[in-house]
Amino acid sequence: MGKIIVTGASGQFGTAAARLLLEKVAAEDLILLTRTPESLSEFAEQGADVRRADFDDPASLRSAMAGGERMLLISTTRVGTRVEQHTNAVEAAAAEGVKHVVYTSILGCGAPNNPSVEQFDHLATERMIEQSGLAWTHLRNCLYAEAVATAMAIPALQAGHKPENAGEGRVPIVSRDDCVAIAVGVLTQEGHENKAYDVTGPELWTLPDAMALVSDMAGKPIEVEMVDDEGMYAYFDSLGVARKASDVVPDGPIPWASEGMVTFGQSIREGFMDIESDDVERITGRKPRTLRSVMEQYRSTWPI
Template sequence: MGKIIVTGASGQFGNAAARQLLEKVPAEDLVFLSRTPEGLSDLAERGASVRRADFDDPVSLLAAMEGGERMLLISTVRVGSRVEQHTNAVEAAVARGVKHVVYTSILGCGAPGNPSVEQFDHLATERMIEQSGLAWTHLRDSLYSEAVATAMAIPALAAGGKPENSGEGLVPIVSRDDCVATAVGVLTQDGHANKAYDVTGPELWTLPDAMALVSQMAGKPIVIEPVDDEGMYAYFDSLGVARKASDIVPDGPIPWASEGMVTFGQSIREGFMNVVSDDVERITGRPPRTLRSVLEQYQGAWPQ
């Protein structure tokens, strides 16, 4: 059997997947890729292959993919240029005989009319992988509970409120832990080829209700100000966030664009994420974590 490759093994998702795989698969059957492989020395010491790979350097990818059979392709963060990066990785995988690509996509991907700019890159990548000739599995991950517990909760608690354009739209907020465990399951089990899975939490939430739970647990008020999409852009403008990915200052303080956030909220509001599936439990053998359990985990980081 060929090796399992994990791209982006220095990132949060990739590193967690690498550590879970080491519990399930002999280390000599694992290949972990990173632009900064020196940071993965502890994984190398456990017997895994750690290789340098840069998605912007196709030559590095050819050597990195050697001997692989299944690959976890973790989507990169650069909206607008990541389809090219993903294509470089898949072309190298094809050239080196990889058979199956497992890709971290987004919930609602490909639904007609979905306005989320985040999903445009994911959809283009899904289609590119399907046309590559490789077996594929798309893991369409929902909004992370960890993002709600940190990136959303901390500023909202500090400010005492936040604007919100997702309205009463529902989203099955999911723990990144469950997304990682689902990916590891797909990589280590048979029967997942050429399938797309909705990787969701166990319950649907409106974002105002999720913030109300944060407020209750923290004992501090969070006033939600319902705004339209333009009001949401204005809020991010006031924070100095670029509107489009192409306007992001390289190596600047804010590596993301508001267009992604605003259209994500719009996509929730318009019902594109209103789905709960049992894919996490079927693949991992355990129920997905609740939002409350993840909020409890991060509560110590909230402002007092």
Template sequence: MGKIIVSGASGHFGHATASGLLDRGAEVIALSRNVDKLADLKARGADVRAADFDDPAGLMEAMKGGEKLLLISTLRVGTRVEQHRNAVEAAKANGVKHIVYTSVVGGGLAEHPGVEQHDHYATEQIIRESGIPFTFLRNSLYSEAVSTAMAIPALLAGSKPDNAGHGQVAMVSRDDCVAMAVEVLSGEGHENTAYDVTGPELLTIPQAMAMVSEKAGKPIELQQVSDEEMYLYFDSLGVARKASDVVPDGPIPWASEGMVTFGQSIREGYFAVLSDDVERVTGRKPRSLSSVMDQHKGEWPL
């Protein structure tokens, strides 16, 4: 199947995908700014290489010999499009024949209100314009994020402000997103395709928090707030509003703009997408939000 480049291989998604590809006997080129975190992949036979998305020349060298690329979107919301452009240009210069990109539900919509989605839309266009065959994995909201980053503060406070209203989203397990990436990268016939990677059911944030409350045996008061009130809540936590104002290596590496417009996107129906792509491509049914919550319940403050 040729050598498969996995960017961001020290992150959770990249590491799990690289490991899954090695399980299938694939030749993996694992990229990271911190190669020390890839020692286990190297021990299993992966070709571990240092790469920085802000260093085009280094990226060009790091991608040599690769036939496919898993381009995992970087975390620098608002300024990551140029990083992604550097990666696509390095891939093209090295003759990469297939780019698999981790996008988001609604990634193909120019009019989407989500700030994070703007980056994904721009990146999808860059990849299309490169002429390299592509697969866009348009992932839904991670069930793991709902079960930890959303659930734990809500349980601690006994309440949660939220601006997503009663908009629906088919939360998906990161495990299923990884399984999709492994299948697409190691298989054939996925070129020039976009998959909606979703869980098995559409739920609202109030329904998800009610599920947390029931499983924990603790009340959670969901407070429906406006977008501006949501900004004020994050202001009270010391979160920067704009990605450009985030302090590098600071205590809070994200901006509230991304979170507030994400909630707005859910409220306005942009995430109300339910797909059977996970089962069709991987051959297994996607995990339910309930099962992911059960997995992480031990982390909850009960």
């Protein structure tokens, strides 16, 4: 097996993937790409090849990709402009002889009439990779349990209240650990070319039920108020969240836009996330983590 490239290796997902890969492959077979090489000194010291790469600077990418055979393309965070970034990376990889791209996509991607704006970029990227001539694997990751246990749980506990537009729609909330583990499995095993996997947790949850679990574990009440999409926008407006990704202030206090969150909730409500899959266990050889286990991990950060 040739060398494995990990893009965005200094992010949470990329760092976790690099650590797990080091349990499976030699350090010298890892190429770790980042805009901040100094942040990956722990891997460089072990013998991994840490290289500077910037998806907004296509000229820098060819040399960054040299010598790799498989690439984990971790989706960037800039909704609306990341397809161009992803295209720059894939074109450079193809030019340097990379054979297989493993991409972190989103659950429900490509389903007809899915309203989630988050999945538009992912769908465009999936199609771009498929048309590149490279082998591909799409990892369609679900809502992270870690996000539910922190970004959702903490404000809800502080306020004792949470508006929600996902209704009674069900979503198989998954731990980031399992998303990382299936990515590493695909990168280090044979037979995953030209396939899409649904990366899900072991249980389907409604978001009100997930908040009820937080309330029960914290011993504090959370009132979930069912609102429509406009009510959800109004809530995010009150927090000062930009509606559109194009209006997000670079390096500002809130790096995301409410349009993504509101349409994500809509897609859950309309059933686009109601998917059961055993792909995680089949490829990693272990059962995916439960939402409760992730909440237990983060419970010490809650305002109790």
